[in-house]
Amino acid sequence: MAGPFGFRSAHVLPMLQKEFIQMRRDRLTLAMLVGIPAIQLMLFGFAIRTEVRHLPMVLLDESRTPQSRSLAEVLQNTGNFDIVGSVANRDAIRIAIERGDAHAALVIPPDFASRLLRGNGAQAQVIVDAADPLSSGAAINAAAIVSASRAMASRNGRAPALDVRVRPWYNPDLRNSTYIVPGLIGVLLSLTLILVTSMAIVRERERGTLEQLIVTPIDKASLMIGKIVPFILVGYVQMTVVLILGKLLFDIPIRGSVPLLYAVTMGFIVANLGIGLLVSTIAETQAQAMQLSFMLLMPNILLSGFMFPREAMPPVAQWIGYALPLTFFLRILRGILLRGSGFAQIWTDAAVLVVFALGLVVASATRFRKTVG
Amino acid sequence: MTAAVATAAEPLGVSGHPIAVRMVALRKVFGPIVAVDDVTLEILRGEVFGLLGPNGSGKTTTIRMLCGLLTPTLGTASVAGYDVGRDPEAVKRNIGYMSQKYGLYDDLTVMENIRFYATIYGLHGVARANRIAELTSDMGLDERMNQRAGTLSGGWKQRLALACATAHRPPVLFLDEPTAGVDPASRRRFWERIHELARGGTTILVTTHYMDEASQCTRLAFLSRGHLIAVGTPAEIPPLFGQTTIEDVFVSLQDKDEGPLVGRAAAGAAR
Numbered sequence A: 001m002a003g004p005f006g007f008r009s010a011h012v013l014p015m016l017q018k019e020f021i022q023m024r025r026d027r028l029t030l031a032m033l034v035g036i037p038a039i040q041l042m043l044f045g046f047a048i049r050t051e052v053r054h055l056p057m058v059l060l061d062e063s064r065t066p067q068s069r070s071l072a073e074v075l076q077n078t079g080n081f082d083i084v085g086s087v088a089n090r091d092a093i094r095i096a097i098e099r100g101d102a103h104a105a106l107v108i109p110p111d112f113a114s115r116l117l118r119g120n121g122a123q124a125q126v127i128v129d130a131a132d133p134l135s136s137g138a139a140i141n142a143a144a145i146v147s148a149s150r151a152m153a154s155r156n157g158r159a160p161a162l163d164v165r166v167r168p169w170y171n172p173d174l175r176n177s178t179y180i181v182p183g184l185i186g187v188l189l190s191l192t193l194i195l196v197t198s199m200a201i202v203r204e205r206e207r208g209t210l211e212q213l214i215v216t217p218i219d220k221a222s223l224m225i226g227k228i229v230p231f232i233l234v235g236y237v238q239m240t241v242v243l244i245l246g247k248l249l250f251d252i253p254i255r256g257s258v259p260l261l262y263a264v265t266m267g268f269i270v271a272n273l274g275i276g277l278l279v280s281t282i283a284e285t286q287a288q289a290m291q292l293s294f295m296l297l298m299p300n301i302l303l304s305g306f307m308f309p310r311e312a313m314p315p316v317a318q319w320i321g322y323a324l325p326l327t328f329f330l331r332i333l334r335g336i337l338l339r340g341s342g343f344a345q346i347w348t349d350a351a352v353l354v355v356f357a358l359g360l361v362v363a364s365a366t367r368f369r370k371t372v373g
Numbered sequence B: 001m002t003a004a005v006a007t008a009a010e011p012l013g014v015s016g017h018p019i020a021v022r023m024v025a026l027r028k029v030f031g032p033i034v035a036v037d038d039v040t041l042e043i044l045r046g047e048v049f050g051l052l053g054p055n056g057s058g059k060t061t062t063i064r065m066l067c068g069l070l071t072p073t074l075g076t077a078s079v080a081g082y083d084v085g086r087d088p089e090a091v092k093r094n095i096g097y098m099s100q101k102y103g104l105y106d107d108l109t110v111m112e113n114i115r116f117y118a119t120i121y122g123l124h125g126v127a128r129a130n131r132i133a134e135l136t137s138d139m140g141l142d143e144r145m146n147q148r149a150g151t152l153s154g155g156w157k158q159r160l161a162l163a164c165a166t167a168h169r170p171p172v173l174f175l176d177e178p179t180a181g182v183d184p185a186s187r188r189r190f191w192e193r194i195h196e197l198a199r200g201g202t203t204i205l206v207t208t209h210y211m212d213e214a215s216q217c218t219r220l221a222f223l224s225r226g227h228l229i230a231v232g233t234p235a236e237i238p239p240l241f242g243q244t245t246i247e248d249v250f251v252s253l254q255d256k257d258e259g260p261l262v263g264r265a266a267a268g269a270a271r
Helices: A011-025 A027-047 A065-079 A091-101 A114-118 A133-156 A177-207 A209-214 A222-250 A256-280 A285-302 A316-320 A326-339 A343-372 B059-067 B087-091 B110-118 B125-139 B154-164 B184-199 B247-260 B261-270
Strands: A055-061 A081-086 A104-108 A125-128 B018-029 B032-045 B048-050 B076-077 B097-098 B172-174 B205-209 B217-223 B227-232
Touching: A011 A027, A011 A055, A011 A222, A011 B110, A027 A177, A055 A065, A065 A081, A065 A104, A065 A133, A081 A104, A091 A104, A091 B172, A104 B097, A114 A125, A125 A133, A177 A209, A177 A256, A177 A285, A177 A326, A177 B076, A222 A256, A222 B172, A256 A326, A256 A343, A285 A316, A285 B217, A326 A343, A343 B076, B018 B205, B032 B059, B032 B076, B032 B205, B032 B217, B032 B227, B048 B059, B048 B184, B059 B076, B059 B097, B059 B172, B059 B205, B087 B097, B097 B154, B110 B125, B125 B154, B154 B184, B154 B227, B217 B247
Parallel strands: A055 A081, A055 A104, B048 B205, B048 B217, B097 B172, B172 B205
Antiparallel strands: A104 A125, B018 B032, B018 B076, B217 B227
């Protein structure tokens, strides 16, 4: 019988059946739907790192004492520096850095050990190639921490009285992947859901099957539900793939409730399908649908807080970020996965997603009904 | 659920035959362009009615309004006794529509296409199985049932599209250039099938650019620049224009619509 929007289950089932047959036969799209998450995970997880580890360093040890060797060892053990060789003088340091063999140098003067033993404030110098501030920043910090703790230790002559230790919460190794991979779930869902949904509908229009469907008694609700539901499943499959691969390859933490995450993800998926449906009412060809989808992808990557902290953005960019469902979903993802947040902590963001979902579905359904007559 | 899926009370024409399609002062405007202007026409049940005219004369727009794909700017139309504006859902249950795009799913098999449309048209279980068997034998599609529609040749796609469009035995069938780009043998077979349907009481409104097809229609209507300029049997039409064949009428109309061929050639050379 007819329900809201003239919905009739008798029309949804054949629509769904058709969609699943088509999805199964469209090998390329199917491969994309599973392959894109895997490839993106590798790209973002392995390749893009803003934290710098293992900066190649040369050592100019003019002290040649157990104390100087110990300092070099401590720096190496922070994981921020790899001592790739020893040099004889300062000119050799310059040559090594200019050739690109090293990006940092540790200079320990001849009187290092003697001053240290006398308690006169021994000095060592860390030279860092700061042409790329991003890569040098972490190294400089690490060196500063080491020197501070060494200074304290040597003053007492025994164990350090005050041991400076920074404790980064939730991501103790300050690994980028821990931050990036959960966000990647949101970015991937946005990308594929908007792209694939809009293209699937525009394809029907291009091939004349949408027109053929409209002259049948099929109701618009069944038509839309039939096109949307398969992609909700696709979204959950993608999320599961990224979660499992993220856990296996990057050891991302899953501290909160997975069922809670899956439940609130529904709002995000539906919101993106709504955007995809809107795109399909604007684009006339599949190529246009693809271009529009990618146009939407850029603000999602740049302004949602996926890669760059929103706190550092100018107010206008922050406001645009509030117009993106991804901004709120990222907070939920990182909250549940990294901090173990429960419903109490995430419910406001989840509620915003539900509002997005309802608004977008109503807007796209209205436009869709208008464009198909 | 409405029980009256069969035709509602069709009004009777002056001849006493029921009127299957009626257009009254139908008009469609796209921005500054008047695509169809003041078209009034009645098509009787069981007719194979040909709608002719040059490209852009308003044939497709007229059919799309009758199918509910476009809303008329002015005027009214009824199909199988249902008003297109007031009761579009009833109209949709009572029409079949086939365009030159065919509206087939290339990645579904012949069987899956027919079954999908049959189900959308409300057929289920044994009734659906029987109807599918009937359609496939009528169209000679039996051996192709498991072939993907995308791999069919034009003639076979055309048969499949007709099978899908008539799965629910619609009393009125709209065919928009159904034989464009199909070989002569397939066209002949297709028209045999059209006449069979008409003999069974189906009303058919067809647009075509093939004059041999036009001459097989019970009546023809000529459209020019959105206006209905002549209605009559294939024998009645040419004398109205001082011509001997329908093709001559067609060419003279096209020249009038687009400017004479010589003039166009000159314009082309000047460019």
